[in-house]
Amino acid sequence: MSIQKTSDRRKLEEHLPSLPWFVQQFIDYKLPDLSPSSLLEYVRDYEFFFGYLRMEGLSEAGKNADITLLDLERLHMDSIVGYRLYLTTRMEGTNSRTTVSRKLSALRSLFHYLSQIAEDEHFYPLLKRNVMAKVEIKRIHKPKDTAAKLKGKILEEEELLEFVGYILDGYGRDVERNKQAHYAHLQNRERDACIASLILNSGLRVSEVVNLNLDDLDLNNKLLYVYRKGNNDETFKTPVYFREQAKDELSAYLAVRQARYHTPKREKALFITLPNGASEGKRMTKRAIQEMIIKYAKRFGKPFLTVHKLRHSFATDYYLQNDIYKTKEQLGHASTETTEVYAHLTDKTMSEAIERRNGN
Template sequence: MNIQKTIDRRKLDEKVIHMPWFVQQFIDYKLPDLSPSTLLEYVRDYEQFFCWLRTEGLSTATANDQVTLLDLETLHMESIVGYRLHLTTRTESTNSKITVSRKMSSLRSLFHYLSQIAEDENYYPLLKRNIMAKVEIKRIHKPKDTAAKLKGKILEEDELTDFIAYIADGYGHDVVDNKQALYAHELNKERDACIASLILNSGLRVSEVINLNVDDLDLTNKLIYVYRKGNNDESFKTPVYFREQSKDDLVAYMTLRQTRYQTPKREKALFVTVPNGHKEGKRMSKRAIQAMIIKYAKRFGKPYLTVHKLRHSFATDYYLQNDIYKTKEQLGHASTETTEVYAHLTDKTMSEAIERRVSG
């Protein structure tokens, strides 16, 4: 099991014991099909919903694990409307439309399981009445809308290579008067440029990058083996190709990975760091990579750029030279519906292409 899944599985096990027995049963039912990360989000959504039920007096339970099936069975439609309103209007950390839609989908999944799949000892459904079956959840996350939000916030054409070069060299010139920033850059520039290069030349997710081990790297064939999102077969790593530029950056980083970071031979992680107070290199965290990209992006003049937008940048660039099916496979998408974002992002390029004429 990869690093993030192991962490999320532990958190899931810690949280699910504070859920009603029927939620625990639902999570067990879903474990073979969904990742621990997804199920952890489900449990967090149920925590929030059950707390709301108790606060509103819709359940007499004094703790979440005491919420009953009858509490769910006797909910009125106005209660569900009230909960949706609570999610969208509460003053602290108001949820976006996409988040509300996801939280309602989590509830729908649970209620569907209890009313259509799970049975009591007499073969009757655990939930006799499913109020969530009446709730229509509109699709919010449309590819065209996503593409519109990404316009101008990703790297295009020469910017992909310019950004990598900036991390390797340009940033150092910009912080020359800041001794601390300059020291950190001198220490980490090859590693940081390599991480950005790998994402911009392969389209890997940040979760896939942090889980990489040295043994996953095949420089000769320009391949890297990763646990892909949604693939619950823990014995199988998917081969993902990367471009020639990334090979050069990987070679440069690998020559100093062990010596510069005092990385012990037992450490399998490809990308390492030496945390404050430590003497040896250890696996970088997801947060560290995200913060690192944001730091360089601001100085580069792209304040909206994030580590995930590097993946979008690669995907848009890749899609221009390949069809939607190759792009889907390269990115590890479950369906081409997700990949459609890049078709919309390249609309401008396509409209320019149709105007070109071959002279002669």
């Protein structure tokens, strides 16, 4: 199991006892199909919703675990409308339309399970009335809209190579008067350039990069073996190719990985950090990689660039040379609907991509 999945599974187990028994039953039902990360989001959404019910007097339960099925059956449509308004208008922590949509979708999944799938000992549905069946949840992000937001905010053509080159050399020249920043750059430039190059030449997600182990890399065949998002077979790693351009950065980093980061032989992680004062290196975190890319992006003159936009940059560049189906497989998307974004980001049309696929 990946590092992130192990952490999320542990957090999931910590949260579940504070929720009603029927939520725990629903999570068990979904466990084979959804990742621990997705289920953890569900659980947090349910905690928030049940807290709202108690706060508004829609349940007499003293704590979330005591919320009953009858409490849910008695909810009126006005209650759900009120909850939606609360999510969008409360003074602190106002949610975006996307977050509100996700929270309502999580509720609808739970209510559907309780009313259509789960049964009591007499074979009757656990929930006799499903108010969430009346709630229409509009799709927020269409591929065309997502593409419009990304326009001008990703790396294109020569910029992919330029950004990696900047991490290797240009940044060092820009900060040479700052001794601390310059020293840190000299220590980490091969590693940092390697991470950026790998994403820009494979399209890996940051979580997939974090979870990479040394033995997941087949440098000669330009292959990585990764736990892909949404694949719950914890014994299987998906082979993902990277382009030739990443080989030099990988080789340069591997040459310094052990000595420079005081990496113990027991440490399997591919990407290592050596915290200040530490005697030996350890696996980099997702947050560290995200902050590292932002640091270089600002100096590079692309302050909007993030680690996830590096993935978008690769995907757009890759799609220009391949069809939508190959791009979907390379990125590990569940459906081509997600991959449509890159059709809108380029001059190609969906019909052109599909026609070429049929011609192969």
